[in-house]
Amino acid sequence: MRVADLSLPLLLAALVAVPFVFGDFIAYQVGLFLLYGIVAQGIALCWGRVGILPLGQALFFGLGAYLAGGALIRFEHSPILLYPALLGAVLAPAAVAGAIGILVFRRNVGSGPYFSLITLALSMLAYQVALGADWLTGGYMGLNGIPPLPGTDPWSTLYWVILGALVLSTGVLWWITRSPLGQLLHAVSQNEDRLSFLGFDIARLKALAFAVSAALAGMAGTLYAAQQGIVTPQVLAYVLSGELLIWTAVGGRASLIGPVAGAVLIGMLTSNLRDTFQYWEILLALIFLAIVLFAPTGLAGLIAPLLKRLPKPAHATRDVERPLPDRGDVPMLSFEEVRVTIGSVRILQGLSLELKKRGLHCLIGPNGAGKTSAFNALTGRLTVSGGRITWGGSDITGLPAHKVARLGIARKLQVPAIFHDMTVGVHLDIALWSGGISGWELLSQRSFRYRNEILGVLKETFPFLNDEEKRAGDLSLGHRQVLEFALSVIARPEIVLLDEPCAGLSTQETADLTAAIRKIAGRFDISALIIEHDFSVVEELSDHIFVLHQGQTLSEGTLEAIRADHKVQAVYTGGAK
Incomplete structure (x- = not known):
């Protein structure tokens, strides 16, 4: 000693x-x-x-x-x-x-x-x-x-x-x-x-x-x-x-x-x-x-x-599963004539779109169309000046981000938002705590190490997640993107908002992450609304597509219908890696 x-x-x-x-x-x-x-x-x-x-x-x-x-x-x-x-x-x-x-x-x-x-x-x-x-x-x-x-x-x-x-x-x-x-x-x-x-x-x-x-x-x-x-x-x-x-x-x-x-x-x-x-x-x-x-x-x-590192507190395992509610025929998520104005600039100009059922939905459009602004309005990062946003029929317009998240709406940012000086294991713990830790357990020295099936699938798909002592700031960009995706889905939200999840990734990393998104979403019935410019990703992930232009919904439908739409062709051209 x-x-x-x-x-x-x-x-x-x-x-x-x-x-x-x-x-x-x-x-x-x-x-x-x-x-x-x-x-x-x-x-x-x-x-x-x-x-x-x-x-x-x-x-x-x-x-x-x-x-x-x-x-x-x-x-x-x-x-x-x-x-x-x-x-x-x-x-x-x-x-x-x-x-x-x-x-x-x-x-x-x-x-x-x-x-x-x-x-x-x-x-x-x-x-x-x-x-x-x-x-x-x-x-x-x-x-x-x-x-x-x-x-x-x-x-x-x-x-x-x-x-x-x-x-x-x-x-x-x-x-x-x-x-x-x-x-x-x-x-x-x-x-x-x-x-x-x-x-x-x-x-x-x-x-x-x-x-x-x-x-x-x-x-x-x-x-x-x-x-x-x-x-x-x-x-x-x-x-x-x-x-x-x-x-x-x-x-x-x-x-x-x-x-x-x-x-x-x-x-x-x-x-x-x-x-x-x-x-x-x-x-x-x-x-x-x-x-x-x-x-x-x-x-x-x-x-x-x-100083020698102090031993870690003991951990107990607990399965965490958040059941998904049955919403019947009520639309899961709806934007109704949503307007967002910053100063004299109109960011969203009566945006209306409706997610009627679970699945993978893509949000595409040229830069400045209002895609990220729609996410920001939904998660309380932008003030809505008109219209309303509903979740399962309930008005959630203006709710702060943490209350929106508790409803089952998760979000991943375009630039990976992680805790750089904390380990991969702590990231996973925090994500799991968000799904069901009680007040007293927050003070527990046993620091309950929660587990669920989604985490097991993620660790099997991305082995680097098993290196729980790895400092997150030392990860590559690709691994940071995956880590933030894991943070967003581990607690099994109803829907996850993904803002260009494959941005900055290589072709192989893009293929691996898109496959994981579809696998996790399909296996655990998690819906996704995905902002994406890469049409190879859109082709892989889209069950339904919304096209935005100048803060409004220009068109929506299947990939084939969107490609055939002359209005879309006039304002938007996609590329592939």
Whole structure:
């Protein structure tokens, strides 16, 4: 066993030894920076795993500190009321963050920069409120005379409570990152569109991660109030938010322990240099720049290659089959005079088409005819300005992509949309989870390895899918196209929207993928609506063809009927590889 395998136990042992080796004063200082490290862990969850950057995390740290300080003062001699109030000081920031996240991300799930600026603005607003609300916060002087937690001494025994909180936060984050939920959060940072097309609510996932990070900040703020005995508006200031970001970046935003190490190392270094070195701020700035330029993954990233990979959690197998409903004579999918306008440009001009029965349907037409725009309108990527889209007779116009996917409508993009830094096996797991994982199973450490017959057929047809440890970003273009097709059909949707599935493939790869599409569709009764320019593919896959031109349906029918249509001949000429 390598020494690196013992890094976490060694770090814990070192922290346990601090009071005995360095005394209570140093332990008091280390305890303070451990609290900041807990907040930094939450930032790392959002920034390093989900890809959203909270610039105002001090808001939740300060909120927890003020609430806990008030509770400790008011209920000092009433433990039966104190501990629920302290729990509220932890949960209230999480509730506020969750609400902010839902409001921001529901409006625009890709609003990362706006989210960052909003959190910064809210932190600055909270700072001003704390300064002005003397009757509530004590104003500039803050809340004074806050008693410690019952049975603790801020200079000695409270250190062990703080250390316990660090163990708790690390354990919770470790659990999350190794669960299916952790994989989904990581997938958000890799490709939001692909995840939403699989039926996952991106806004909810982002808001959940933000709420967890705020809960950690609230817990740290609660213990801060008990340790310091005073809470001033500075705990809400953007200066602290900036320091927390620096500590996270220095330690490593993709690590559980890195942010804690960054907070303790930089914090202690700052404390010692502030009184002994005149240019300490310049030195710290140079350290930060060096880390950003030469070790962008932080200190944790420097030692990551030395760490032995943790064993994977155990997997249980479960068959997943999504039954297809009997729709009778009701058309499966219908566009009724659908219009889409962007500015003054009319993208779709009264598009009407109807898929009356299951099968393989091709959507062809010259570039700019509105084919991909029709897919975007169906999956909520374009706003429909007129008409309606129905699915099994129900109006689904304007539904977001994840809700459309849950109805049984899958989608594959023209350019393969995959999670580049994740393995092939994780891709397959995520696709299968979209077909039937429950809320509790998302948190399971067993990370249920679902299986179904479609996956077996795909692995038999495309052997590279059996190499589940292969990084998806290292696959060839042809294999990426196949992988995304697999993601789209594994959960057995009713229909899959394929946007030029063979784009960029060789003749042999095209033949293999078209054969697989027909095989999967026929064997598992999955319909397909396929955008394609290659007539060799159209000939192989079309049971029925729709021809689009200038945002309208120009013609429809069998391949022979389309070829004989003079209107089609006038506007469209297809080629073959």
